[in-house]
Amino acid sequence: MILKGKVWKFGDDISTDHIAPGRLFHLRTNLPELAKHVLEDADPDFAKKVKPGDIIAGGKNFGLGSSREHAPRIIKISGVTCILAKSFARIFYRNAINVGLPVLEVDTVRIDEGDELEINLNTGKIKNLTKNEELTASQIPPFMLKIIEDGGIEEHIKKYGDFQL
Amino acid sequence: MGKTIAEKIIAEHCGKDVKPGDIVVAKVDVSMVQDGTGPLSVQELQKMDMESVVNPERTILFLDHASPSPRKELSNAHIILRKFAEKTGAYLSEIGEGVCHQRLVETFVNPGEIVVGADSHTCTAGALGAFATGMGSTDVALAFALGKVWLRVPPTFKFIINGEPKKGVYSKDIILYIIGMIGADGATYKAMEFTGDTVSNCSMESRFVFSNMSVEAGAKAGLIPTDDVTKAYLESRGRGDKYREIHADDDANYEKVFNIDASKIEPLVSLPHKVDNTKPISEAKGIKINQVYIGTCTNGRLEDLSVAASILKGKKRHPRVRLIVVPASREVYLNALKEGFIETFVEAGANVLAPGCGPCVGVHEGALGDGEVVLSTQNRNFKGRMGNPEGFIYLSSPATAAYSAIRGEISDPREVLT
Numbered sequence: 181m182i183l184k185g186k187v188w189k190f191g192d193d194i195s196t197d198h199i200a201p202g203r204l205f206h207l208r209t210n211l212p213e214l215a216k217h218v219l220e221d222a223d224p225d226f227a228k229k230v231k232p233g234d235i236i237a238g239g240k241n242f243g244l245g246s247s248r249e250h251a252p253r254i255i256k257i258s259g260v261t262c263i264l265a266k267s268f269a270r271i272f273y274r275n276a277i278n279v280g281l282p283v284l285e286v287d288t289v290r291i292d293e294g295d296e297l298e299i300n301l302n303t304g305k306i307k308n309l310t311k312n313e314e315l316t317a318s319q320i321p322p323f324m325l326k327i328i329e330d331g332g333i334e335e336h337i338k339k340y341g342d343f344q345l
Numbered sequence: 346m347g348k349t350i351a352e353k354i355i356a357e358h359c360g361k362d363v364k365p366g367d368i369v370v371a372k373v374d375v376s377m378v379q380d381g382t383g384p385l386s387v388q389e390l391q392k393m394d395m396e397s398v399v400n401p402e403r404t405i406l407f408l409d410h411a412s413p414s415p416r417k418e419l420s421n422a423h424i425i426l427r428k429f430a431e432k433t434g435a436y437l438s439e440i441g442e443g444v445c446h447q448r449l450v451e452t453f454v455n456p457g458e459i460v461v462g463a464d465s466h467t468c469t470a471g472a473l474g475a476f477a478t479g480m481g482s483t484d485v486a487l488a489f490a491l492g493k494v495w496l497r498v499p500p501t502f503k504f505i506i507n508g509e510p511k512k513g514v515y516s517k518d519i520i521l522y523i524i525g526m527i528g529a530d531g532a533t534y535k536a537m538e539f540t541g542d543t544v545s546n547c548s549m550e551s552r553f554v555f556s557n558m559s560v561e562a563g564a565k566a567g568l569i570p571t572d573d574v575t576k577a578y579l580e581s582r583g584r585g586d587k588y589r590e591i592h593a594d595d596d597a598n599y600e601k602v603f604n605i606d607a608s609k610i611e612p613l614v615s616l617p618h619k620v621d622n623t624k625p626i627s628e629a630k631g632i633k634i635n636q637v638y639i640g641t642c643t644n645g646r647l648e649d650l651s652v653a654a655s656i657l658k659g660k661k662r663h664p665r666v667r668l669i670v671v672p673a674s675r676e677v678y679l680n681a682l683k684e685g686f687i688e689t690f691v692e693a694g695a696n697v698l699a700p701g702c703g704p705c706v707g708v709h710e711g712a713l714g715d716g717e718v719v720l721s722t723q724n725r726n727f728k729g730r731m732g733n734p735e736g737f738i739y740l741s742s743p744a745t746a747a748y749s750a751i752r753g754e755i756s757d758p759r760e761v762l763t
Contacts (some may be wrong), residue, residue, distance in 0.1 A: 188628065193529065194620060195727040202707030203732045208420035209384050209425070221729045241530040241563065245727055247465040249385060249481030269536050270565055271465055275481035323368050323495070333483055340462055343370045343495050 181301040181329065183261050183282070185233040189293040190222055192239035196272065198222040199243070199251040211268050214253040232259030235297055237288040239265065243272025252276040262299055264288055264306070264317065277324045279333030286317035301325065347594025349501040349567040351536035354476040354591070365500040365600070367600060374475075376488040377405040379445050380412070381706070382463035383516045384425045386486035399492040401434035405453060408438065409447035412701035417711035422438050437491070442500055443674025443700040446470070446642035449477075450553060451676060455579070455587035460573035461488050466642050466724065468564065471556035472549065473578075474571040476536075479560060499565045500535040500600040501528075503593075506541040508608035515652075516551040517644060517722070517742040519543070520558045521613040523605065525623030533563030535600065542569060543607040549578040550648040558724050559644050561620040580625035600716030612758060614720075615740035618728040626745065629755045633665070634739070636719040637750035640671030640698075641705050644722035644743050647680050653747035655687035663753030669711050670695045671703035689731040693750075707732030720749050 198221045200214060207214040219226040236255065242265035243251060253265065254273045262282045266289075276283040282301050291297070296309040302325070304317040320328070323345055330336040336344065348356070356363045358371040378386045383406050390396045398404040406426045411419040423440075430437035438448055445462065453756045454460055455475035460467060461542040470477035482496070494678050524531070529675035537559045544552065546558050552569050561569025568591035569575075579588050614629040626652060639645070639653050649670060660667040670690045672678035677743035678700050690697050704711030705723040713719055713736030721731075741749070744758035 197707075197727040197729045201729045201731070201734070203712065205381055205706065205708045206422075208381060209388075209418065209422050221734045225538065241533070244529060244563070245465065247382060247463050247467075247479040247481055249382065249463075249483060267530060269563060270497050271479050271481065271531070271560075274484065278481055278483050281675060321368065321497075334389060335486065337487065338393060339393075342491070343493070345368060345370060345497070 183299045185235040190238040196245040196251045215257040244269035246254040249275045284317035306310045347596035364750040375460040378463040379407040385482035391715040395490040398489045404435040412440040447673035456589040469557040471551040471567040501536045503599045506543040515742045516554040536566040550646045583733045632755045635717040638721040643724040645673030649743040654689040656747040657693040668695040
């Protein structure tokens with residue numbers, strides 16, 4: 181699976197409260213509406229700026245905090261196709277895989293906002309087309325890659341009727 | 346090779362030997378959602394045409410985050426969960442019954458079990474020797490319908506805590522110390538195991554604080570071996586027959602081992618906007634506060650209310666400070682009433698609210714104004730957590746919070762504790 185897109189850069193410790201804040205708790209049953217506020221507390225204009233196909237590059241511990249699956253879901257609804265980060269918080273990582281949003285661990289220090297990237301999910305190779313550089317991300321374990329390729333855990337279960345390790 | 350607690354419990358639930366890094370499918374004993382995450386679980390099951398539960402008595406839906414509901418959208422979310430309970434026979438914990446994690450340990454979870462919850466603080470039940478972990482709505486929805494989950498077996502960090510804590514130092518201060526030491530991502534993907542004399546000498550209520558806050562260091566689970574204290578707790582809850590010895594083997598393989606001297610720890614405070622931004626109280630003393638919140642799944646139990654009441658007895662809140670107290674469950678509330686703690690709080694000028702998550706999640710009951718400062722006994726102080734990204738959240742023990750409410754500024758509880 182190859183993804184190509186433009187980067188939006190975020191810092192360390194982007195929490196699920198930055199992505200989908202508690203004050204918007206009442207919008208959790210209305211994801212398209214909640215998605216209009218995605219990452220609002222990290223960048224108030226992000227939802228207006230982001231375009232389908234874009235990529236997020238974060239720092240360490242991306243997605244820390246709550247178990248709210250709404251966080252990766254509204255990032256996906258916003259059109260983002262992949263999140264790169266130095267490291268991810270555990271539940272966010274799992275939720276992203278489950279909703280079919282690829283997440284790759286890689287040192288993002290050399291990636292800047294606006295860079296054009298080409299990402300190979302199978303090999304973890306990331307080409308920075310703007311800087312003409314190549315990075316290698318930690319590989320997604322095969323079972324998790326399978327979930328992403330199936331389109332998320334829901335599609336995976338529909339397809340196999342069970343977890344297919 | 347010996348096994349850690351996490352490895353033993355997961356092995357038992359997937360019917361084969363496991364090692365860290367393995368991905369397995371494990372049987373689930375208890376699964377739960379709350380009103381913020383559950384509606385999405387139900388919608389997912391409906392989409393998959395799988396709206397049923399395999400183990401209704403141990404599938405629990407908690408109405409605790411918006412309790413009672415402050416607005417129609419959330420009242421409608423509650424209806425989704427009530428209807429699902431009616432349809433499937435899942436257990437519904439109504440508004441005012443309490444915070445999911447407190448209710449789980451009071452009534453549902455036993456040693457050696459696997460618990461999955463669509464709430465990050467599901468790890469609280471690890472103090473009972475259960476492998477309890479937070480997941481997303483869809484994962485838990487599948488656990489409802491299939492009775493199992495996929496898991497990656499975590500490596501374990503062992504924390505050996507010895508020494509008698511000084512006056513004014515509680516399990517909250519010790520866990521804040523640990524998180525400050527290893528960082529908010531210091532145990533990401535790992536299980537944490539807490540052992541040593543300090544932990545053995547802790548009450549069950551204090552132990553829950555260690556497990557509850559494990560996720561604030563990124564951990565998947567916060568496990569404590571079972572012992573006589575666990576046994577007595579279960580017996581007091583009518584589940585003495587569910588007691589089991591759960592402990593790691595002596596030759597278990599730990600990724601890291603930390604030795605901590607609890608006698609050297611001072612009362613601590615976490616400063617905005619990160620839990621690992623911990624400072625000794627001496628460095629936070631004097632910061633003016635607008636609100637104090639005593640409650641939550643971290644520190645809203647009887648023991649916490651008892652310490653707070655002993656400090657607030659006969660005193661008044663500082664005129665600048667709104668004091669909010671929320672017992673973690675209906676049972677805690679009733680016991681606090683019987684003990685006279687509630688009367689003490691009300692006389693001190695507190696607002697005592699219905700058992701639930703209260704202001705901790707920023708949904709209602711005490712959202713911060715711009716630039717306002719709160720000292721809270723909760724587990725998390727992220728920007729925007731309490732309903733306003735322009736607010737500032739400090740975290741502490743109930744003793745520090747109670748004394749600070751009287752003084753109007755962050756204050757050292759050792760000045761009043763005898």
